[in-house]
Structure formats: structure tokens, C-alpha cells
Amino acid sequence: MSGYTVAQLDQIDEVSDGRCPWRPIRQHFGIMSFGANAFTARDTGDRLINEHDESEEDAHEELYLVQQGRARFELDGEQVDAPAGTFVFASPGVKRTAFAEEPGTTLIALGGTPGKAYEPSGWEFWAPLNPLYEAGKYDEIADRGAELIAAHPEYADLIYNLACCESLAGRKADAIEHLKLSIDRAPRFRSTAANDSDFDQVRDEPAFKELMG
Numbered sequence: 001m002s003g004y005t006v007a008q009l010d011q012i013d014e015v016s017d018g019r020c021p022w023r024p025i026r027q028h029f030g031i032m033s034f035g036a037n038a039f040t041a042r043d044t045g046d047r048l049i050n051e052h053d054e055s056e057e058d059a060h061e062e063l064y065l066v067q068q069g070r071a072r073f074e075l076d077g078e079q080v081d082a083p084a085g086t087f088v089f090a091s092p093g094v095k096r097t098a099f100a101e102e103p104g105t106t107l108i109a110l111g112g113t114p115g116k117a118y119e120p121s122g123w124e125f126w127a128p129l130n131p132l133y134e135a136g137k138y139d140e141i142a143d144r145g146a147e148l149i150a151a152h153p154e155y156a157d158l159i160y161n162l163a164c165c166e167s168l169a170g171r172k173a174d175a176i177e178h179l180k181l182s183i184d185r186a187p188r189f190r191s192t193a194a195n196d197s198d199f200d201q202v203r204d205e206p207a208f209k210e211l212m213g
Contacts, residue, residue: 005029009038009067009106017127018134019050024124025108034118035060035111041069041100048107051097059092060111069105073098122155129161138169149178156185164198175199176207183211 012023025036039048048071054060064073066086073080073088074097082088082098090096092114098107112118125148132141145162152158160182166175179199182189193199194212202208 009040012038014040015124015127017123017130020047026120027124032118032120035109035120037109038067038106039109040104040106043103044100046100046105047097048100048105049096049098049109051095053095054090054092059113061092061114062090062096062109062111064088064090064098064110065108067106067108069103070101071098071105071107072101120155121157122152123157125152125155126158126161133161133165136168138165141165142169142171142174156182156189159185160189160192163193164196167199167202170201172202172205175202176205176211179208180211 007028009023012025012028014021014023016022020039023038023040025031025038026034029036041048049064051074054062064082064087066082066084066088068084070084071082071086073082074095075088075090076094076096080088081101088098129141129144129148132138142162142165145158145165149155149158149162159178163175163178163182166172166178179189179193183193190212199208
């Protein structure tokens with residue numbers, strides 16, 4: 001079996017969670033030690049990176065490379081011109097976004113949490129379902145999500161997200177079963193679920209209370 005893989009960027013299909021589409025480099029190559037994605041703008045002015053500050057618990061530091069074209073970064077309110085070949089590094093807490101200054105501008109993004117081993121969440125697989133979540137189509141997500149986690153059982157985040165949608169769809173037994181499985185895989189989800197309104201419909205169930213300890 002070969003220890004390397006080669007691909008052109010356009011051989012990696014774009015995915016979207018309803019915001020900026022991206023190419024999931026990490027997922028394509030099966031990388032498990034760091035996050036890697038690519039973003040390509042079709043037109044001048046297109047947003048390349050959603051505005052965020054990476055200030056959550058698993059806050060990532062991120063390194064961006066303008067692979068082609070020209071980008072305009074906004075970093076804590078300051079604008080940075082970034083032609084092809086420019087690296088931009090942003091620490092956790094820095095509010096960031098980027099826009100294309102030329103059609104076809106492409107960014108490569110690498111990220112990880114300082115001082116912590118990288119844990120892939122599998123968000124790339126869940127992203128196509130996120131617009132359905134935003135639209136409140138929880139039954140449809142529950143149906144498709146079960147097949148998704150069967151194909152990718154290694155991602156606790158996928159299982160947790162499925163449990164959320166099953167709860168919102170009124171599938172209480174399924175929600176609690178998958179929530180338990182996600183907690184078994186990643187104990188951090190116990191405290192997350194305790195304060196997650198997606199589980200309000202099952203919060204009074206004895207099995208849910210038992211999971212919360």
C-alpha cells in the first residue's frame with residue numbers, strides 16, 4: 001500500500017454548510033493530525049472566510065496561504081492586503097475574515113489547538129446537512145444522519161449532532177441512545193448536552209438524567 005497520495009485542488013469537491021463553500025483537504029487525504037481546507041472565490045468581493053474569532057474551548061490558531069489571486073483580510077478591524085504567496089497567521093481570539101480581490105482567489109487554511117493533540121470532528125461530513133438544521137428539517141436530518149454515522153462511526157461530533165436532531169424531531173429513544181454513544185466516545189459532550197437546548201424535549205427522561213449524572 002502506498003504511503004502517499006497526490007491530488008489537484010479541483011479534484012477535491014467543494015462542500016458547504018450554507019455559508020462559504022470550501023474544499024475539505026483534510027477529509028480528502030484522511031489527515032488526522034491537523035486541519036486543512038481550501039477556499040476559492042468565483043468573483044471579486046466574494047467572502048472567502050466566515051467572520052469568526054476562534055475563541056471557543058478548542059480555539060484554533062490558523063495559518064492562511066493565498067495560493068493564487070489576491071485577498072483582503074480583516075483582522076481585528078485592520079485590513080491586510082494579501083497577494084498570491086502571502087502567509088497570514090491568526091492566533092485564537094483574533095476576529096478574522098477575508099474577501100477576494102480577484103476572481104479565482106484561493107486560500108489554503110491550516111489549523112490546530114495550541115498545546116493539544118488534534119482531534120478531527122468530521123464537520124466536513126456534517127456540513128451538507130447544516131442547512132437542513134437551520135431550516136428546522138430535523139426528521140430529514142435524522143434519517144440521513146443515521147447512515148452518515150454508520151459510515152463514519154469514529155467521529156463523536158457527528159453522533160452528537162445526530163442526537164440533537166433526533167431530540168428535536170421527537171425521536172427520544174434514538175436521541176438518548178446516540179447521545180450516550182457520543183459521550184462514550186468523547187466525555188466532553190456530557191457537559192455540552194447539559195446546557196444544550198436541543199435536548200429540552202428529552203431533558204425530563206430518566207435515561208437522560210442518568211446520562212447527566
